[in-house]
Amino acid sequence: MEKKNEEQIYVQDGDREAGVVLDVPPASFWGRLLQKIELKSNVENGRRSNPDLDPVPPEGRHWTARHYALFWISDNVSVSGFRTASSIMDVGLSWRMALLCVALANLLAGMIVTLNGLVGADYHIPFSIQARASYGYYLSYLMILMRCIVGIFWYGIQTYTGAECVQSMLYALWPSFRNVPNTLPKSANITTQFMTAYVIYFVTMLPFHYVGIHKVKWLFLLKTVATFIVGFGLMGWMISSVGVSNTALFSQGNTVHGSAFRWVFLNSFYSNLGGFTTLMVNAPDYSRYAARRRSTYTTLFAVPFTATLVTFMGVVVAAGSKVKYGQILWDPLQVVDQWTSPGGRAAAFFCALSFYFSQLGLNIAANSLASANDMNAIWPKYINLRRGQFIAAFIGAWVLTPWNILTSAPAFLNFMSGYSIWLSPLCGILVCDYFIVHRQKYDVNELYRFGGIYNYKWGCNWRAFLAFTIAWVPLLPGFIPTVSSGITASSGLTHLYDLGFFYAFGTSILSYAVICYFFPAKETYVETAVYPDDVKSSDDIGDISSEGYADKRSSE
Template identity: 65%
Template sequence: MHRINKFIQLDSASQERYSNDDLDPVPPEKRTWHARHYALFWISDNLSVSGFRQAASVMAVGLSWRLSLLCIALANIIIGSFIVINGVVGAKYHIPFSIQARASFGYYLSYLMIAMRMIVAIFWYGIQAYTGAECVQSILFAIWPSFHNVPNHLPNSANITTQFMTAYVIYFLLCLPLHYVGVHRVKWLFLAKAIATPVASLAIMGWIVHKAGLGQNSLFNQGNTVHGPALGWAFMGSLYSNIGSGVTLMVNAPDYSRYSTTKYSHLTTAVAVPFTATVITFIGVVAASGSNILFGEILWDPLLIINHWTSRGGRAGAFFCAFSFLLSQLGLNIAANSLAAANDMNCLFPKYINIRRGQFIAAFLGAWALTPWNILTSAPAFLNFMSGYSVWLGPLAGILISDFYFVHKRKYDVPELYDFQGIYRYKYGFNWRAFFAFTIGWVPLLPGFIPTVSSNTVVEGMVHLYNLGFFYGVGAAGLSYYLICYFFPAQETYVARPVYMNAGIVSEEDVESSSASEKRSA
């Protein structure tokens, strides 16, 4: 066995290290996620307040509940498949997305991609923190009914009340200890979520069906309200919107799959994601239908239904269900947002920030610097902008997948990925091939994206192209990247066989491959 010194030693010129323990490949003792853990991870991720609300926006554009269910199921089949496809990098080499990106973009251009993904994660941390505070508020209503009467001491311009700020602070304080725990040890939270949240969701559905049934006023009797070509484009627009919500998870899939015990442990994702998303969507439709009969209004938010229980004396049930959804929000914010942002900060500033510190920074920036209550109340254009961020993340995912499977044919030299003077540096740390492919993937979508954030109108065909944005972005960027690399290959980055790394240790056969790649680089 040999130690690759360039991977763990200080750079000879600057005497600074470009990695840290959290950025290094995950050592064997921390690869603790089995297939069941990935299934539980995604079950708990989808069975949430956000999952309950999924069908609302789809039915709002004119689709029936059946077509809405099909749309969401198809979107999540695509999401789950791409998470597995891109997650192979993490399961095989045990590296995060931020290191994977160097192979295709080069060291410095990858920083731009990492920063883009980090901004998304921090933003959604704040939005999900707001939802988490709603869960806390429902809990407080259940255990302390007079909390309804807490006087407001904040001005209207604050866009938040004293009552809700109290719940928000409590949620934030509950999050902080979980950011301190390593991701390889937080499996218990996903297990608790995977047990409690389905029970709570089924309890809400069961109560609705028992009390209201599914009569003539039910959403189940509502057909499509749009027809012909308009129906087709409404379906595609909703499909793109739902896929877009999962693009960040496709991009940072290696951040989670790197902890897998085997190369195949994360494959359960492909089944768990679409199954749970479809189930929770169906439950949401049932609950919304019954709420229309019981309360005279369609309630897509399970927390609003829970709050009705409190006023009717069902405080124990309200507490349990609200607490279950609180667990869901805690885990969701860690899995989808704080951990992703922390991995990105860890790569950008490895000398100063590890995953633990990065999670705390992301938490404070997302929850407080962005003031999500202002965004949700008075900045709908900005919210639409962030929801359409997949315009850029889709092409990014396409290039990552194309590079791994078709350009480098699943053969990476891991020590070289950590060497700033290594074979993946490209010229000036910038791979022009990836830059051009990335540009091809998002620029044509921009005209169709504009109407979502402004009142400007564009040609209808551009809007239709935007509704096909995920397929275009991933396909155009991935294909163009492959073709550019085919005609203008970066030969120095191709290795004869993969080179693995376990805490700086490489086997004899991998050292031979590493030596060969170094000779080609020279």
């Protein structure tokens, strides 16, 4: 055998032998050092995966159309769903326009969630693995981290809302709880009473993070049934008590007109879409469990229908509360808190309990599981779905102290509502890469392999980075004034920000498609898609020896 002028290093990775050839002359110290660093990184993490990150095997794909319908219905049937119309009507739209705005926004959201979720249904991979195909191995980490941080922040905020449900239950069970003295200083931004409810909610929520994703789907069934019963019950009770057809809320028309009306409508439309961008991005995290591709199609109908229905319930209850209590109560928990008779307290407890489960399911679906999937991808050797959920829970609920955020940082809430200027182009590039650039043809084996065809140069796909930048940078001048009262923007920049989702999502798709057309990454194109079922076992996915290094070693 002819001796080659190169050094060969072979390493043992578990029970799999992997030989990696260093094509660097021994005299090149820096070249040898860089190669050894890469080799160590490669072997240390193996396939950079774990069972929770691997493609879902056939025996784990048992989510049907019914389960996906319940999953997305449960996301809308919540306390925040009842409150949706309030912010829209506060800026000058009538209740009819508020319902139309919600319906259109959720119809578009359902379409994008379904579209981006198809890669999960086809390849049974999570968002974090999908992102490697379009962004590259290392750039995908930035996108994953961005999504993870947003999820953890929202986890804390939704935990606060869950504590409000517990507080209403305590009011019903123990009326004197309303008079519990506050022993915390005013600077704490939380009372002893609410901290008690907060701790109870957090402790009772923790066991649900230990339950596997396959069993969580039954929580969504319970949540959907219970909250729908309560929602219709509240609406029926309010109608029978006071009648709402002639209330001021229902007779209120639009208070803005002309061009102002159009921009207010678009801004409200954008705000409703903004809350869904996290779910658009990580749709594959749930669609990967689909028994069949078409099982995910129920999302198209479940999302807009339930969002509009729950919003209408909120409008009816709020209209009646003005007549019955002398003030508009958009929060259903504030309504049940008014029930002080013994029978009323029993009803209030069960209503608050249903909303408790509603908030619990929402926080798990939209935040803890999504954040856990993201952390799982970044540190697969140390974090799985269970550990990731517990980490997200403690950081979101306690480290970030959401009571301080909600009490003293309104600018931060505006920031959280505007984060879609980053997540919408992130999602747009994912959709474009799968359907337009790669034409639904990925090699799942290469997605898990460090240094594979989806690594691009230096682990970064500059095409995706450029398209991402083009999509969000022009929106920044309109976004900054929303978080800083001392800065103003021209009306043109403000209006562009009002169109933020459409601009960012559409521009990212168009620019990425054009860039890839003129500068294609041909090494990532495959003639035939390679699905998980085409690979013998999960141990073969991303195996370092898939490039033939082991065979090369034996031949030499």
